[in-house]
Amino acid sequence: xxxxxxxxxxxxxxxxxxxxxxxxxxxGHTALxxxxxxxxxxxxxxxxxxxxxxxxxxGLPNDRFFAVRPEGSVSTLKIQRTERGDSAVYLCAxxxxxxxxxxxxxxxxxxxxxxx
Amino acid sequence: xxxxxxxSPSLSVQEGRISILNCDYTNSMFDxxxxxxxxxxxxxxxLISISSIKDKNEDGRFTVFLNxxxxxxxxxIVPSQPGDSAVYFCAxxxxxxxxxxxxxxxxxxx
Numbered sequence: 001x002x003x004x005x006x007x008x009x010x011x012x013x014x015x016x017x018x019x020x021x022x023x024x025x026x027x028g029h030t031a032l033x034x035x036x037x038x039x040x041x042x043x044x045x046x047x048x049x050x051x052x053x054x055x056x057x058x059g060l061p062n063d064r065f066f067a068v069r070p071e072g073s074v075s076t077l078k079i080q081r082t083e084r085g086d087s088a089v090y091l092c093a094x095x096x097x098x099x100x101x102x103x104x105x106x107x108x109x110x111x112x113x114x115x116x
Numbered sequence: 117x118x119x120x121x122x123x124s125p126s127l128s129v130q131e132g133r134i135s136i137l138n139c140d141y142t143n144s145m146f147d148x149x150x151x152x153x154x155x156x157x158x159x160x161x162x163l164i165s166i167s168s169i170k171d172k173n174e175d176g177r178f179t180v181f182l183n184x185x186x187x188x189x190x191x192x193i194v195p196s197q198p199g200d201s202a203v204y205f206c207a208x209x210x211x212x213x214x215x216x217x218x219x220x221x222x223x224x225x226x
Contacts, residue, residue: 004159033213042120042205042216043160056213091159104150105214107159 002026004108006092012114013082021077021111025094032075033105034067035091043091049075082115089113119143120208122217130225135193137220139206142187148209151180151191153202154219160205164191196224 005024013019025032031050035043045059049069057067064082069075079086089112093105121140129135139149147168152160166173166180166189173180179192193200201224207214 031212035216040125040218042122042207042218043214045213045215048213050212056211059213093159104162104165107152107161109157109159 004092004094004106006090006108006111008111009109010112010114012116015082015084015115017082019079019082019113021079021090021113023075023077023092023094023108025073025075025092026096026106027073029094029096029106030072031095031097031105032069033093033095034075034077035093035107037089037091037110039088046077079113082113084115087113087115117142118218120206120215120217122204122206122220124220125218126221126223128223128225129196131198132195135191135196135200135222135224137191137193137204137206137222139189139191139217140187141189141208143208143210143215144184144187146208146210146215149180149182149189150207150209150214151178152205152207152216154205155202163204193222196222198224198226200224 007022033048034046037043047057051072064080067077089110091110093107095105150165151163153163154160164178182189203219205219206217
């Protein structure tokens with residue numbers, strides 16, 4: 001596809017359940033980022049992949065959150081034992097070269113996660 | 117602690133006038149700054165950027181000014197158009213990732 005694709009666009013889950021959020025980056029983009037945007041806030045960094053490996057996972061809030069990118073393309077963000085505070089829009093972005101200096105990250109439309 | 121701050125949650129201007137969106141930051145090691153625009157139910161889209169070695173960058177109706185001594189940057193939109201109505205995020209680059217401000221909602225009235 002032409003842009004970054006995220007599925008599902010909306011996800012409602014019960015507290016305590018496990019969820020997976022998927023990101024299909026732009027073809028050929030080696031860097032992939034996950035951000036979380038809570039209501040009234042700016043996007044908050046979660047994790048950054050360079051190829052298959054996590055280059056920086058310092059933004060993951062706790063060990064309930066995990067992300068993978070096994071073949072260096074599609075990435076999945078996994079959240080275990082979801083809590084109501086996990087409700088947010090989860091944004092994925094990809095970029096052609098590592099880092100974001102002198103380039104731009106292209107964002108997907110996001111997955112709106114609601115934990116009830 | 118908020119390293120990138122946008123202290124005005126909203127701004128309303130008349131069509132044809134100038135819109136000025138402000139952003140403050142605390143980390144002098146940020147080397148690049150970007151502005152993103154976001155419409156409802158869409159992801160943020162890149163608007164304009166500036167390197168920390170410059171003090172101004174212009175692209176059509178959009179100009180970004182950087183004042184490093186004050187750790188302040190601003191986005192000027194002139195003339196403003198109703199289609200510019202959106203949420204604008206300021207972001208700073210460090211270590212391969214972006215740190216975003218809280219956003220400013222701009223409304224341009226016809």
